Every structure is written in C-alpha cells, then in structure tokens.
Amino acid sequence: MDKPVIELIEVNKQYNGEQALSDISLRVADGEFLSLLGPSGCGKTTLLRLIGGFESCTSGTLLLDGMPVEGIPPEKRAVNTVFQNYALFPHMSVFDNVAFGLRMARKAQDEINGLVAQALKRVQLTGRERRRPSELSGGQQQRVAIARAIVNQPRVLLLDEPLSALDHRLRKQMQRELKRLQRTLNISFILVTHDQDEAFAMSDRVVVMQGGHIEQIGTPMEIYEEPVNLYVADFVGDINVLDGVIEQQSGPQTFAAMVEGAQVSLRSKRNVTPGQRVHVLLRPEDFRLELEQDVAKSRDLFASFHQAKLKGTVQRLYYQGATYDVEVTLEDGKTVQVTEFFDEDSEDLSFKPGDKVILGWYEGWEVVLPYEK
Amino acid sequence: MSRRLKWIYAGLVYAFLYLPLVVVAIFSFNDSKYSLAWHGFTLRWYEKLWHNSSLMSAALNSLLIAGCAATLATLMGTVAAFIMHQYRFPGRKLLFGSLFVMMMSPDIVIAISLLLLFLALHLPLGFPTLLVAHAVLCVPFVATTVYSRFHGFQRDILDAAKDLGADEYQVFRFIVIPLALPAVVGGWLLSFTLSLDDVIISFFTTGPDFEVLPLRIYSMVRLGIKPDVNALCVVMMGITIVALVLSRTLLKEKE
Numbered sequence: 117m118d119k120p121v122i123e124l125i126e127v128n129k130q131y132n133g134e135q136a137l138s139d140i141s142l143r144v145a146d147g148e149f150l151s152l153l154g155p156s157g158c159g160k161t162t163l164l165r166l167i168g169g170f171e172s173c174t175s176g177t178l179l180l181d182g183m184p185v186e187g188i189p190p191e192k193r194a195v196n197t198v199f200q201n202y203a204l205f206p207h208m209s210v211f212d213n214v215a216f217g218l219r220m221a222r223k224a225q226d227e228i229n230g231l232v233a234q235a236l237k238r239v240q241l242t243g244r245e246r247r248r249p250s251e252l253s254g255g256q257q258q259r260v261a262i263a264r265a266i267v268n269q270p271r272v273l274l275l276d277e278p279l280s281a282l283d284h285r286l287r288k289q290m291q292r293e294l295k296r297l298q299r300t301l302n303i304s305f306i307l308v309t310h311d312q313d314e315a316f317a318m319s320d321r322v323v324v325m326q327g328g329h330i331e332q333i334g335t336p337m338e339i340y341e342e343p344v345n346l347y348v349a350d351f352v353g354d355i356n357v358l359d360g361v362i363e364q365q366s367g368p369q370t371f372a373a374m375v376e377g378a379q380v381s382l383r384s385k386r387n388v389t390p391g392q393r394v395h396v397l398l399r400p401e402d403f404r405l406e407l408e409q410d411v412a413k414s415r416d417l418f419a420s421f422h423q424a425k426l427k428g429t430v431q432r433l434y435y436q437g438a439t440y441d442v443e444v445t446l447e448d449g450k451t452v453q454v455t456e457f458f459d460e461d462s463e464d465l466s467f468k469p470g471d472k473v474i475l476g477w478y479e480g481w482e483v484v485l486p487y488e489k
Numbered sequence: 490m491s492r493r494l495k496w497i498y499a500g501l502v503y504a505f506l507y508l509p510l511v512v513v514a515i516f517s518f519n520d521s522k523y524s525l526a527w528h529g530f531t532l533r534w535y536e537k538l539w540h541n542s543s544l545m546s547a548a549l550n551s552l553l554i555a556g557c558a559a560t561l562a563t564l565m566g567t568v569a570a571f572i573m574h575q576y577r578f579p580g581r582k583l584l585f586g587s588l589f590v591m592m593m594s595p596d597i598v599i600a601i602s603l604l605l606l607f608l609a610l611h612l613p614l615g616f617p618t619l620l621v622a623h624a625v626l627c628v629p630f631v632a633t634t635v636y637s638r639f640h641g642f643q644r645d646i647l648d649a650a651k652d653l654g655a656d657e658y659q660v661f662r663f664i665v666i667p668l669a670l671p672a673v674v675g676g677w678l679l680s681f682t683l684s685l686d687d688v689i690i691s692f693f694t695t696g697p698d699f700e701v702l703p704l705r706i707y708s709m710v711r712l713g714i715k716p717d718v719n720a721l722c723v724v725m726m727g728i729t730i731v732a733l734v735l736s737r738t739l740l741k742e743k744e
Contacts, residue, residue: 190651197652203645207667220654
C-alpha cells in the first residue's frame, strides 16, 4: 500500500476507565472501500467517530494524508460523515442541506449551485431541491445525506450503518449505488456495519472487530475462507466447528488427524504438531454428502472420500429456495449443517430424515485452527 | 338521532365553557349602567375605558411587566433548556424535576414564599420584585417548552453541522436557533399571557406605586361590576387570544 489516506498507529480509547478501543493499527488506501464489521459495542462506531473528529484518542496516532490530526475538530477535517439516522437539517430544503458545507466553506453562489446540482444528480435526486427532508421517503433522505457529504469532495467518506433503516430490497439497491458512487468519485469510503453481507458485497477489505480489538483485516474472500479464529469464522456466516487431534504430519502442510471419531487427512499452512488439539472449520457448502449405501456400492465414490469419511444420520431438511440445508447428526452426537444444491436430474430431494450418510469435504477447503474452547 | 345528541352534548359543553365570556362581551356593548336588560348597542364603555387614566396606567403597567417578565423568563428558560439538553452534570435531574414542581405549585405558595424572601432581603415591593416574581412564574413553562423542542431533534444534527464545516458559533446561528425559535417565541407568548392575567402572585409581590390591571379590576369589582370593566375584559380577552393563537401556530410542528 503506497499512499495511505488514513493511518492509525496503536490507537487506544477509554471511556470512563473502560477500554473502548485497544491498540488499533490500520491503514486505509486512497480510493479504497473499507468496512468495519462487528456486533454492536465492538468499537466500530467509536473508531469511525475518532476518524471523523468527534472523539479523541486516549493514546496513539491518527494520520490523515500523513498529517497528525489529533486536536483538529471535525469542521477542519477533509472527512465527511453519513450518519446512521441521516441527521438532515429539518428546517432546510434539500438544496440548503446539500449546500450547507459549501456555504460554510464560503464558496461563491454560482459554484454552490453547480456543485449541488451535480451532487443531487449523482444520487438521482434532481428536481427535489425545494422539498423538505420530511417530505422525502427514507431512501431519498439517505440519498440527501450522501449528497450532502460528497458535495464537499472529502478525502474520505465515513458511513455509519447508513443502510440499516432501509428495507431489504432498497438496501440491496443502495449497496450497489454506493459502490458505483465510490468508483466514480474515487475517494475512500469507510463503512461501519454489523451486516456481513453488506460488508462483503461492497468492500475491498473488511476489518472484523470484537470488544475494541481488530480480529482480522482482509479481503472478503480471505475473511470468509481463511478466518484467523473461531470468532471471525462464526461472525461471517454459518460454520461448522469439528474438534480433533493431530496424529502425525504426512506431508508438506498435510496432516493425519482424528476428527469426531474418524480418521481424516487435513491440509493447513499453520504449524500444528502431533498431539495438538485443533478445530476443523467447514462452511455448510464445503461438505460433500452421500448415502452410505451408495458409497458402499461404488468403488469410485468410496475412493473420492479418501480424505474424510464421517458417518452420520440425516435429522431434518430445510428448504431454502435455491438450495436446501441438511441437518446431520454424527456418530458421536455432534450436529452439523450441510448445504446441498438441488440435483438437476431429479425433482426429489436426495435425502430424507433417517438416512445413513457419509460426510466428507473437498480437499483443502477445511480451515484448521488451534483449539480455543 | 345519536348524531343530534352528540351535537347537543357538545353544544352544552361549549356553552358551559364560553357562555360567561360571551355574556361579558355582550354587556360591554350594552347601553345601560346597572340594568342587566338590553338597552341598545353602544361603544361608550370603551370610550370611558380609554379616558379612565388609572385603569389605563394599570393596563400599561401590566403590558410592561408582561413584556419584561416574558423576555427575562424566555432568556433564562431557553439557556436552562439548552444546558439541560446538551450537557450531563450532577443535579441535572433534580433541576429538571424542580421545573415541574414549580409548575404544579399553587400560586399562593409561590406568592407567599416570594413575599417572605423579599421581606427578608428588605426589598421594597414594586416593579423589580413583581418582575422577579413573574419571571419565576414563567421560567419553568419556557424551559419545558424549549427543552421538548430540543429533545425532538436528533442528537447527530449538531455533529452533522460540525462535520460539514460549521464552527460552534455557526452551529448555534444556523442550526440551534432556527430549530429552537418557534419554541422560544411560543414560550415568550405563553409567559406573556401568564403574567398578564396573574392576580395572586401580583397581589403579594407588588407595591402600591405599581398597580397592575388584574389588581385594579379586582379592587373595582368590589364596588360592583361596572360596564367599563366588561369592556376591559373583552380587550384583554382579545390580547390573550391573539397571543395564544400565535403561540399555538408557532409551536405546531411545521413538518
């Protein structure tokens, strides 16, 4: 990353003796779309307010374009915020709301007119200049809030759960529009959200936070496929956690292990040693599931499960539209969720409750983590 | 049928409430000094009122005290409301609760306690003591009105203004004042009417050289109701209604 627009170095924040943020170090590239993802109370909003200038760090350094900004108030930072509840000025028209920042910057009226028109066009609100915020729908108010922020051409746009008040359809649509806007404006966006889908759909990189810490920073794909711990794995979508013990190293990055009572082969870039207890993480869609009788009949099918062969019983099926979820109880009593696609050749589901099944996974799709619980 | 009953019922309620006022208004135009019978229309009581210098000076005193007390109470109440909304400090809840105690306290209690205070401080009763008393009466009404207005805005609005480059003064000038203004003006008008028609507190806290209208009327009616008092009541009713309508209009949310 050659030129970070924002850099945080070991930033700490305490509220009344409580640690809200601990040792946050983060670099945001110019033109990057970054999401801060975590449950409420994880410190993501505090971090955003720190960058916006509404809070100050207890210790640590915050650089904006390479310059320390400690003590510089929000009105003097080249950063604008889209607030969660929009925070539009109710006594001003849409035009005046959007023009507010430009007026504070003492721009000429002609310039203001041009820039406001351009910003409103960007968010598709041309023609609503004279309306009051209260006369607009939630989605339109959201657009005004975005226009009001981007019209000032900030270096960074901060978005605090901007879509949480919108319904599902509108949220999807606004996600795409925000992403498009970020590409055209080519400024950095920092989005705070607790919605993993939202973070994944829009971001170049995602920062997963918990309890004031950064748990993992990575591209959506890295976060989803290579979570660094159980917390991250569990937060970003459904996951099955199998427990096991490493028995021996059987090759480079390949290990023989005992997982949930079955002999399996694991791949991991981590340094695990024989005798070590581990978690084996598998997404529901990473599993392969076949009927035990089919596997017994077919030599090829049997061979294709060489890596792992866990036995279990189908408990329930959940229809999901494009896919269906199968709940399987393993022999040792553990329950796992498996997502299966519909078989294109047959209209019937391949499994029914009570079926004896063999469970395996595609080689290398498992994530091996040191034992935590 | 039931519709008709409703109309009759509503009519009776309104008659109960407003008939006395209507009667006063009618008699203020009655061309007879003592009789309760109708002797024809006249404006002579209004004319007489205009020439009654003691009544007119009491009226001017009342307007003066109402204007001053309302202004003082509005300044104090608005600042109090802003502080209570914007800052968290020890005793904030107590302060806020005491506003309601003040509003609920019987006037006579406020009047006597103020009188005791003024006597203890050896303050001569007159315009200054009456002004303080009326301001005390009105501050809680202004503070709660303005507070609820502040409470209606989203907290983030002030942050948003700063975020867009407004400094403290500009936030106050372009956001806080315009948003609070209807409540501030409404609070002023409410205070004005409260002060204008107060009898009890005025009775205890003003001196002989500063007589206000309600007290003047009170002393006049002890000798029987004269038609020029009726005329005066109608004029005061008019002022109160105008102030009330203005304050309701301003306090009504525009959105």
